[in-house]
Amino acid sequence: MAMAPSSPGMRAYKHETMTIPNIPILRRGQVYDSLDKAELKSVRTGEPVATVSQANAALIRRDLRRSSREALKSVPVARMLDICADAGRSFMEATLPLGENGTQSPQEYVEALSATSGLPHALVRRNMAKIHQVFTEMPTILRGLTRGMDLDVIDRGSGEQAGVPVSYFAVADALGVVLPSNSPGVNSLWMPAVALKVPVVLKPGREEPWTPFRIVQSFVAAGCPPEAFSFYPTDHEGSGAILESCGRALIFGDQSTVERYARNPAVQPHGPGWSKVLIGDDCVDEWPEFVDLIVASIAENGGRSCINASAVVVPRHADAIADAVAEKLAAIEPRAATDEQATLAGFANPKMAEAMDAAIDDGLNTAGAEEVTRRYRGGNRRVTRDGSTYLLPTLVKCRSFEHPLANREFLFPYASVVEVPQARMLDEIGPSLVVTALTRDEAFIGQILASSNVERLNIGPLPTTRVQWDQPHEGNLFEFLYRRRAIQRA
Amino acid sequence: MSVETEVALGEAARTAAEQLDAHVREIVRWHFSPETGCPFWIDWAKQAGWDPVAEVRSYADLRRFPHFQDEWLRDEPNERWIPRTYTGRPFYVFETGGTTGMPKQRIGWEDHLRDYEEFSETLDEASFPRGANWLMLGPTGPRRLRLAIEHLAHVRGGSCYHVDLDPRWVKRLIAEKDFETAKRYKKHVVEQGAALLKNRKIACLFTTPLLLEALDEFVTVPDAGIKGVFCGGTQMTPQTVRFLVEEVLDNRAQFVPTYGNTLMGLACSRPLTPQDDWSITYHAPQPRAVLRVVDPENTDRTVGYGEWGRVELSTLTREFFMPRFLERDEAIRREPWGRFPWDGVGEVRPFGALEQKTIEGVY
DSSP states (O other), X not given: OOOOTTSTTOOOOTTTTOOSOEEOEEETTEEEOOSOEEEEEOTTTOOEEEEEEOXXXXXXXXXXXXXXXXXXXXXXXXXXXXXXXXXXXXXXXXXXXXXXXXXXXXXXXXHHHHXXXXXXXXXXXXXXXXHHHHHHTHHHHXXXXXXXXXXXXXXXXXXXXXXXXXXXXXXXXXXXXXXOSXXXXXXXXXXXXXXXXXXXXXXXXXXXXHHHHHHXXXXXXXXXXXXXXXXXXXXXXXXXXXXXXXXXXXXXXXHHHHHHHTTOTTEEEXXXXXXXXXXXXXXXXXXXXXXXXXXXXXXXXXXXXXXXXEEEEESSOHHHHHHHHHHHHHTOOOOOTTOTTOOOOOBSSHHHHHHHHHHHHHHHTSSSEEESGGGTOOSOSEEEEXXXXXXXXXXXXXXXXXXXXXXXXXXXXXXXXXXXXXXXXXXXXXXXXXXXXXXXXXXXXXXXXXXXXXXXXXXXXXXTTOOOTTSOSSSOHHHHHEEEEOOOOO | OOHHHHHHHHHHHHHHHHHHHHHHHHHHHHHHSTTTOOHHHHHHHHHHTSOHHHHOOSSGGGGGSOOOOTTHHHHSOGGGGOOGGGTTSOOEEEEOSOOSSSOOEEEESSHHHHHHHHHHTTSOTTTSOTTOOEEEESOOSSOHHHHHHHHHXXXXXXXEEXXXXXXXXXXXXXXXXXXXXXXXXXXXXXXXXXXXXXXXOOOEEEEOHHHHHHHTTTOOGGGGTOOEEEEXXXXXXXXXXXXXXXXXXXXXXXXXXXXXXXXXXXXXXXXOOGGGTTOOEEEOOTTTEEEEEEETTEEEEEOOTTOEXXXXXXXXOSSOEEEEEEEXXXXXXXXXXXXXXSOEXXXXXXXXXXXXXXXXXXX
């Protein structure tokens, strides 16, 4: 409603007629509304869905000059675990604050995230369930990270583990996190920091402020001190300020990001996963049994995660396996966002889809590769539906890892099938975040266990996307945030 | 605004426009007359085929000139810009920001002194006390600002402290993506400024928004005795202004943003009110310089009030005539205000900033 400008004593506000929510900045839990706002649009309709307050880098630097560690120091880990359990419920069920006066129900969260990220509702819900599990499985996660240490040690600073005196201290006042927009699931990686009593400083991905904001609100609703949470939507310079000012930080990006921070012990970069399914000589003749597992590894969560397989490495039967997997992948089609069967995600930025589509076509010009999905797919790889751009699942059979398309990762279900003799597999796969090894050959398993290229290993028929909560992911967060000191008492 | 103020402002605006027209006639006559003018413009008029002295009767008539090309300030010998009256008097040489290679230069005698004396009159006595010392934490070397700030301090009865700062070195580091060294250089500069603030009695500060932010890392500016900050040099978004005022200066030191450069002098900002939502409007030191916000596609057209356009500057002094120079900035055209009864330019930012931001947003 617009007020008459002449009304005495009334000030006309600029955004009076706006009904879309504004996601604010959180400065140690304090809501701050910036004058600089970015608009978030629906990937389907192009309509504005929200504005996001943008933090200037100097504001971030100024805030981070003061430690917020005290906020969590006095809360026992045991209490934090109770908070996590409550927060999990809130995340799934509660209507939580959004902006200064607004609120957000779980359904509104699903719709908003779907609109700006292109994820269909069903995938958003699946990610919600994953985040809920992180909240509720926090005792298991911390047990995994500390290898079963009595968590009182964190509260007291010292204690015993397996009969050995131990002492740990936090090396950072806060954990900075520069988040991507690809999948809400990545938030699971920083959440244990809060349970470990280290405040977090979050920079959300441009299209995905929703999930980290809702997780923070869930923690706070469950009784976690709000001072433990800073939330700064910001630009490149602001991200830099977070990475420099927090004692420890996680950043998600591409290979160049990984290389830039490779030698910085305070920053843990997360880049492409290049996850793979490997089939051993002993099992490859049973390949028809693995087709569904391979398809799931490639296509679950819209193929947008670093734990999705981007290559299938086999010693024989490459043509037959590629053909069978391609047929199933080609059956996956874009559906309405609200369709429960929808598994593909639209691109928030159609130019990105164009660039990936062109990169694949360009790669196919190099001899030694064939796109097998083309046999089963009616038309183009890049399609639009309901105003949204999609890339359809793509499987490319490559003659060797030399081929430019053999070891690539894209933000949609994409994988290569490469035939490599088992003896050479581990030399050729390169760094691989998750390897699913389909083999019963103990000698081969021993070789994989010894390989420094394999970050997570699933032995037997487990999709690459299957994550066990007591296992660390790309480095142990507890050891990243805490250092063990030698301790002796007279 | 009351009806009375509106009428008064309308009259003041009319008077200002008449004064500007008279000033334009005088300056054009000055620069294009053989007795007083400079070789560059006298030769230009010979080739142009029309007589500016006879034909330019008002500010609007300046549109008969093409846009001033700042390359001329690099390619022409400086002697070609000396008005005949100034022959034999050594001149100051002031350089624009620039990067590398031969820089663009504006010569001058007293313009910079007059500009800052005029500006001094607009400063608040409580925040920029008479007799107080200044710190100039900004570009030095062949910069007009370097001498101008010192003159401003002297005019107000104070002295001026300086720190060396070479902005071209910073630009080169950034162009070479050596951000680490750029950061170290910034720290090197700001640390020296903070040391001066801690050890000398200084109440007034000139600096850029970025250096003010950086200074805050070493010293709480209002606690260091600073009562007023005169700030300029780069764009200031409303959010930046609010952050500097509310947090860095803690609402305790006055913040005076300005827009200026070697070619113009400096444009004052009108005091911020809550209705402005931290959006700053600058007014050129008319009639010595005039700012117009033009349609970038058709620069003859001035955009409407409240609309974005490219900033066009005309500098009109006896020392320097520069008609219709297109700045590399864009701004919102704002209405005349109070003691500046002529158009203002709001939220100045680099030309095409929004477009570039969109492209960056792709990645």
